[in-house]
Amino acid sequence: MSTGPIRLTGTAHTALRPASAARITGGFWAERRRVNAAASIPQGPGKLEEAGNLRNLRAAAGAEPGGFSGDYQFQDSDVHKWLEAACWQYADAPDPVLAAELGRIAALLAAAQDEDGYLQTYYQLGRPDLRWRELAWGHELYCAGHLIQAAVAHRRATGQDALLAVAERFAGHIDATFGAGRGKAVDGVGGHPEIETALVELYRETGQRRWLSLAGYFLDRRGHGALADSLGTDRGHDRDPGAAYWQDHAPLREAPTVTGHAVRQLYLLAGAADIAAETGEPELRTALERLWSAMARTKTYLTGGLGARHEGEAFGDPYELPPDRAYAETCAAIASVQFCWRMALLTGEARYADLAERTLFNGFLSGVGLDGERWLYVNPLQVREDGEEAHPHSDQAARRTPWFRCACCPPNAMRLLASLPHYVASGASGASGASGAGGLQLHQYATGAYAAGGGAVSVETGYPWSGRIAVTVTEAPAGEEWTLSLRIPEWARSGQGAPAVLDGAPLDAASTPDGWLRLRRRWQPGETVLLDLPLAPRLTRPRPRVDAVRGCVALEYGPLVYCLEEQDLPGGVAMSDVRVDPDAPLAAERRPDLLGGVTVLTTGDLTAVPYYAWANRTDGAMRVWIPRQDG
């Protein structure tokens, strides 16, 4: 069984199942994960100490005097997310130093837990009398969710039960507290989803159906305006941001589109997808498909970024996608990848991995500094040269920052990178899988080894700098047909460029109508297929309804979105005055010296760098969408 974040039960109703083993061993993502393991994760405890998070836990454990430090009720969740990241990393590459850190922090969490199972230092140290009484802003169920996820990761990575027991006690306390029945103290939900997906995973880990039921309760209780009613009891938080902010405007099953606070929306969608996977409820799956489609079609940036508005950290109206004021929080990109992956498993469709790829290589990775030590909270697609940093919160400035006052993004990025191998491949047994056949599916391309669906493959590729992908079947059912499915990325099947080539022969589009190239045969171990994706620089025009970038083009190369940075402009040219000639030739040039090694794109006298690498040299103007000379 996989040591990744989704371990479906045997009765789950999904088209696909996560790979049983997955390792990334080289190439682009291996390098990003190396930095995550060598810099980001090891520095976490120091950051959490400086920001007071660990002190809060020691104080709650009675090991240190003092009250709560920090600006946010959800301060503990930074610890939980770091711990989850460290566990996935440890599972991938066991290491005694990391093991000691894991053990120390898991023990600290256990010590901080109250007798009755409750654990959130903000209330423990501050106002224990107000537990579960500030549902709108308190973030208690949110923190509980992240604790549960960390505990599940800890169990899977170390085999130890202690932290899982902490999580189960907390979940038990929540189950005893929340519900509609007699004897329940609270019938309501928390302002920030997260508990839903966590409880489903706790169900998967423990086999106890009560956690799935409780997740279902939280999903169904939401969307009836209960949070606005509870606002009056939130101290100092009388501001009502509107029901959509916390996804309480409509039951998820009825909502026509994604709206409100993007991260809250996406965590809720991921949790709902987990519930649908385990219950098989068709109406819920239909709602999830509808919401994902509305999001992908009308509210997603070219980078995969989500959330068009700073105010309320929210989705905008359909096609409201300003590049300059894009919020596109790193956490929203992470949550989108999680949601997409669950939908890919649920349905077997390739389009979810298309969006996940776009998000991973662009709107997510831009949030992580090349050094793994500086982060972006928001990921705009344009920064003007005369921007005044008028934004009051440095957290949300377009400038890399070592840590944030609201530090949700860095440990979240760490856990995604640490668990990334588990987003690459899936399996389906038998010929009835929704992908058209059993076997192994490669959703993403990363050098490594993946086992699923009764077989295994090794992948070798220079992707995304090269379109060549060599897949060697290392294990397959002997004497039986078995299907290796390769996703032909959306960018490679748009019909604009050359077709993909398999073992020297061009693929016609009809062979991959749904994005999957299915190779069904009797495989011999050691047999290799060679997929060549047609990598060439391209100009992308925006959809006509996207008002904010009308008359512009973007530069793309495979899955990568490019941008201009001020320092690369020809002398004397202001970013605001740059124009691109859509008819001028485009070229790609490998620059091993630049930004850790990238391919740059050039057109006329302009040089563009991958968007994920922006703001790693000096601060300055940047833009993804460039006005056309004729626009």
Place this chain on the structure above:
Amino acid sequence: MSTGPIRLTGTAHTALRPASAARITGGFWAERRRVNAAASIPQGPGKLEEAGNLRNLRAAAGAEPGGFSGDYQFQDSDVHKWLEAACWQYADAPDPVLAAELGRIAALLAAAQDEDGYLQTYYQLGRPDLRWRELAWGHELYCAGHLIQAAVAHRRATGQDALLAVAERFAGHIDATFGAGRGKAVDGVGGHPEIETALVELYRETGQRRWLSLAGYFLDRRGHGALADSLGTDRGHDRDPGAAYWQDHAPLREAPTVTGHAVRQLYLLAGAADIAAETGEPELRTALERLWSAMARTKTYLTGGLGARHEGEAFGDPYELPPDRAYAETCAAIASVQFCWRMALLTGEARYADLAERTLFNGFLSGVGLDGERWLYVNPLQVREDGEEAHPHSDQAARRTPWFRCACCPPNAMRLLASLPHYVASGASGASGASGAGGLQLHQYATGAYAAGGGAVSVETGYPWSGRIAVTVTEAPAGEEWTLSLRIPEWARSGQGAPAVLDGAPLDAASTPDGWLRLRRRWQPGETVLLDLPLAPRLTRPRPRVDAVRGCVALEYGPLVYCLEEQDLPGGVAMSDVRVDPDAPLAAERRPDLLGGVTVLTTGDLTAVPYYAWANRTDGAMRVWIPRQDG
């Protein structure tokens, strides 16, 4: 002397002085003012009663039990602004019913005042111990400013001293409390400017220089980050929106451009212009000219609207002017007109009246419903057909509303409309005025009678539906040369259309290089000049640096900006898909039946209505900037 809002002292250092008499007697603005007088102002006290504002005052006066009602610390200021509006209205058209209302509310304010002169019911009823201790969010000096302005208007309109005495006692209390010297309890400023302009007017009304000095203290104390330091003492308002939010990021004299909360910035600028007018300080005037220019050139919407961001109700970066997420608060437009008028008086330059005209006819007037009973808080330039009303605060929805929870805009609009005649004309005595000559200057065109600079005129015009303006000199110095100056609006001197015509002879542009047409002669009373401004529909292209509307055009007609509304679109066409052919003919058509009587513009199968009149029929999509077919 004028009964308007600015009554310069005899020693003021301005190029121009407000008209000594000003009446609007017919035409476009007379109708808007009739609705203001017949609907908006009479309904005010009922709205203020419903919202609890008047009850708060009765409670503070001890006439009623109970605590503070309402959501905002600055609730009293709605009363003050309504009272100011009612006073200007009364000065224009005395009326016994209005006199009784004025008297009742003025008496209520007097009764609510504390012994020591303090008056703000939020603290009086709630936490008197926290007076002057929540400088950042408490709005005490802001409310004091509006009270002072109401009191000055009351004195000018009624000749009575009672309310002015209330204001002077409050100002005296503030003067005793604030300052850097020994014996002063507080050395600081309030989070929301307004006191500055009010204290200068109190100085003008009473002749007491201490009020001018106190205004100067508040101006100079600002911009040194003191408000962030004081945040810790604001209960439940620990949120730090950044120093620019309350204009505390830099001293106004040093700030390179306008930034932060738009209304706060503009009230501060208006107050600083008042100070510059009375002190004659050249550095302050230079700073004001720099800030105005930066604002007009890089941060002003086509409608004159100001404030590109919902978050922080703030100016954006230069050229960040999204039409859909324009905040463009009605109060910001009002404050801009106030600032522009002060700059026009200070400098004598026509460009300030150009922007004031654009703002009055578009971004301000859109905030006022045609019925005078429904208001807009924000004034976007685009609403999509599938907008989801995701905005949590109905105050800030693009939908007309009878009153707001935060009701700053309606009484503010009432006071501007009630005092509007005082923004039309000015005078300068002698030949040395900055306008190039003494005499009378017409900054705006509205049928009425205006006296200034030793003479008087009557104006007759159908402006803005007609470009013909008849100005009759009704009084002029006998046997002496005297100058009548007519502003040739920027839209009429752009060189695009036909030239303006004076008494049948085309004007060449060289005769009005600075926007003023100066007619210097020996005038006979009864003599009339006829100015014909070349009114024709025109297509306006955006400046190339304004990214958000690239590839679009706007329709304009004289000073009016036009928009498409969903209900006027050809059947089956979605607003998001409309395109305009820039080469198709444009036509203007008078529609007396529509929207109280407007001229519509047509091109192809599209019909555009004046922007000020949008959202007066049904809710729906709207846009000012329309994509070009070739864009």
